[in-house]
Amino acid sequence: MTHFTAVLIFALFASVVFGITQRETPKRMLRYGIYCFVLFAGSAIVLSWVMFLIAR
Amino acid sequence: MATTPNNTAAAKQDSKPGFVYLPLIAGWLVPGAGHFLLGKWGRGALLAASIVGMFATGIAMQGRLYSSAHDILDILCLAGDLGNGLLYVVGRIAGLGVDQVQMTTADWGSRFIEVAGLLNVIAAVDAHNLRTGRKA
Numbered sequence: 001m002t003h004f005t006a007v008l009i010f011a012l013f014a015s016v017v018f019g020i021t022q023r024e025t026p027k028r029m030l031r032y033g034i035y036c037f038v039l040f041a042g043s044a045i046v047l048s049w050v051m052f053l054i055a056r
Numbered sequence: 057m058a059t060t061p062n063n064t065a066a067a068k069q070d071s072k073p074g075f076v077y078l079p080l081i082a083g084w085l086v087p088g089a090g091h092f093l094l095g096k097w098g099r100g101a102l103l104a105a106s107i108v109g110m111f112a113t114g115i116a117m118q119g120r121l122y123s124s125a126h127d128i129l130d131i132l133c134l135a136g137d138l139g140n141g142l143l144y145v146v147g148r149i150a151g152l153g154v155d156q157v158q159m160t161t162a163d164w165g166s167r168f169i170e171v172a173g174l175l176n177v178i179a180a181v182d183a184h185n186l187r188t189g190r191k192a
C-alpha cells in the first residue's frame with residue numbers, strides 16, 4: 001500500500017463519520033462529507049509538494 | 057413562549073422509556089449499534105462500515121494494539137485503541153496487531169486503529185445526542 005492510498009482510505013472513512021455525525025440532514029451530511037474528503041486529500045497533496053520543494 | 061423544533065424533539069425523545077445512555081454504551085461497544093437501536097439503519101450501517109473498515113485496515117497494515125502504557129504518548133494511543141470497544145477486546149483475544157512496530161506501514165496502521173477508536177467515540181456520542189433529542 002502506498003502512502004497516498006493510505007491517505008485516501010483514511011480520508012474516506014473519516015469523512016463518512018464526520019459527515020454523518022456533524023450535520024443533521026442527509027443532503028448536508030453528503031456535502032460536508034465530500035468537503036472533509038477534499039480537505040483531507042487536498043491538504044495531503046499540497047503539504048507533499050511543500051515538503052518536496054523544501055527538500056530540494 | 058414559542059417552542060423551538062429542537063426543544064420539541066428533545067421533549068419527544070425524553071418521554072421515550074428506557075435507559076437514556078443505552079445508545080451511547082451500545083455504540084461504543086459495537087460500532088453503529090447506537091444508531092441501530094434508534095432505528096437509524098442507514099447511518100448506523102455507514103458508521104459501522106467506516107469504523108470497522110478503518111480498524112481492519114489498521115490490523116492488515118500490521119498496526120499495534122496497545123496493551124500497556126509507559127509514557128504520555130502510549131497513554132493517548134491506548135485511550136484511542138480503547139475507543140474501539142469490543143473490536144479492541146476481540147483483537148486482543150485473537151492476538152491481532154503486533155507488539156513492536158517494525159515497518160513504516162505498521163506505524164500508519166497503528167494510527168488507523170487509534171483513529172477508528174476516536175471516530176467510534178464520536179459516533180457513540182452522536183447516538184446519545186439523537187436519543188436525548190439534542191440532534192434531530
